[in-house]
Amino acid sequence: MSELLQKASKLKKASKQLGILSAEEKNTALLQMAEQIAKEKEWIIRENEKDIRTGKENGMSASLLDRLLLTSERIDQIVEGVRQVVALEDPIGEILEAWERPNGLHIQTVRVPLGVIGMVYEARPNVTVDAGSLCLKAGNAVLLRGSTSALHSNKALVGVMRKALAETAIPEDAVQLLEDTSRETASQMFRLNQYLDVLIPRGGAGLIQSVVQNATVPVLETGVGNCHIFIDQMAGKKMAIDIAVNAKLQRPSVCNAIETVLVHKEWPYVSELLNTLHEKGVELRGNEELAASYSFVNPASDEDWACEYLAPILAVKLIGDVYEAIDHIDQYGTKHSEAIITENAENVRLFFQSVDAAVLYHNASTRFTDGEQFGYGAEIGISTQKLHARGPMGLKAITTTKAIVQGTGQIRG
Structure with a gap:
């Protein structure tokens, strides 16, 4: 079985466990994750330096190098972003509407996790933690597919995150990094409907259009910013x-x-x-x-x-x-x-x-235009489409709803 299918299968299983955890259990796990990232900051920076060196050797532009760079201050900001997510109200289980029909049926619309989210992004290692913390808080497992240019940084961050989760109620398999960054594997990921509930691309116009045009998994489209x-x-x-x-x-x-x-x-x-x-x-x-x-x-x-x-x-x-x-x-x-x-x-x-x-x-x-500035904590992206979510996407943007109907024996005539 390929790396993609192995990890997708683990995510599907982990999402079932994650979806029933309490807010307290998720918050405790996220705080442990934040502490572990802070504790291993220097090692993460050393791993990031490998990507920076390779980027310079390959002629990466100054703007992309800036996006790729992890400094002590930026890691502190990442850690603070996780703590801000912990401080946010857990959206799962929120009752959005409740009403009773003339036949006595009581109906509620309740907020629930999306399930398994696939994140596809470029040279932004901070997205690894932002997406991971938001997905976990909202009860979603997450498959992270970053770019080759940030592979050392992403492996370090995900390794630290999983290490922290191993001691908590959140299964460590709820966060997976797809280390195979080939186009062929990416194309398979875009069509992995049996495992992924939604794809969120975050990066340049080329990446976003590639996902939108080739995916059969539903896409929450983020946009370039002219x-x-x-x-x-x-x-x-x-x-x-x-x-x-x-x-x-x-x-x-x-x-x-x-x-x-x-x-x-x-x-x-x-x-x-x-x-x-x-x-x-x-x-x-x-x-x-x-x-x-x-x-x-x-x-x-x-x-x-x-x-x-x-x-x-x-x-x-x-x-x-x-x-x-x-x-x-x-x-x-x-x-x-x-x-x-x-x-x-x-x-x-x-x-x-x-x-x-x-x-x-x-x-x-x-x-x-930023999740933190809007009071959402870390953001998973900025949606420029019109369906489901628009603008900076925080916790509520990566949830869906289900209707809960309670009766007393009603049948439809």
Whole structure:
């Protein structure tokens, strides 16, 4: 039997045990997991360094290396993320609705685990723990399939997680890492309906589309982030510049960083905005008018408006009004996170009603599209689709429901 089938079979069995555990039992296990990760931090970092060295040798981009890197501070953040998940209310068993029919049947809708979740992701070892902790808290077993570039890091993290779980009520087999990262095995995983209840891809556009187009297992689709900020004519200078700088530079390599700024052509502080971004090391690519007016602004191609740079590169465009901003986002956006900076309440209303995205902002940075920032603890991904879940996905997004019907002998005539 292949590694995939062996581990999938163990997960299916473990999910049955996991699904009936109490919140206290799951929380105790997760705290043990957090403590073990903290205890073995230095070893995890040494294993991560192997992946970093290989990535550099293979010419991995700076943005991908940043995603791959585990530092002491980042592991502390991972551990804190697990503890935040522990602090969250357990969603399993929550009664969402209850009603009684005229025939005396009492019906409840109750929240239950999905079962076995397959996570497919790229060079983000933090996802290994985020996904693992969220899945376990929500009563789901999880099959983790990371990329070859993070294999040493993922093996170390999963090894530590399983070691911790071995002493708890959660079966250690509830977390499995698929170490075979070949395309053939991935394709088999995407069609493993008899073992997996859902797939969640998290990464670049190529990975996500590969899963969506080839899977027979249901997919909870996360999306790439070609995110925009529209600076309206009635936007304050300091607020607009501060938000644009934060949304681009606070961490350029993540999906909720902005890739395009749309600026009302009558906003009086365009020069200050562009000069600030340029001075902070951002490569600017603008429309004809901007490229002609500023020596440090390169002409933008049509591809620039659609690009998720994940780097300190920003497309900038002068536009006429909120309607043109909405049209541009409709054409090039990826339904992730979009922001408007303005004091014009009517334009905010139009923007919020017309822009199709998982998260919309008024006078705030798009960098808040994040499970922790939304109060969900760690997130399993940011959904840009419309069915089941949308936006940052926390615990409730990886559950489903069942109807419980209680009777006193009713039969249907």
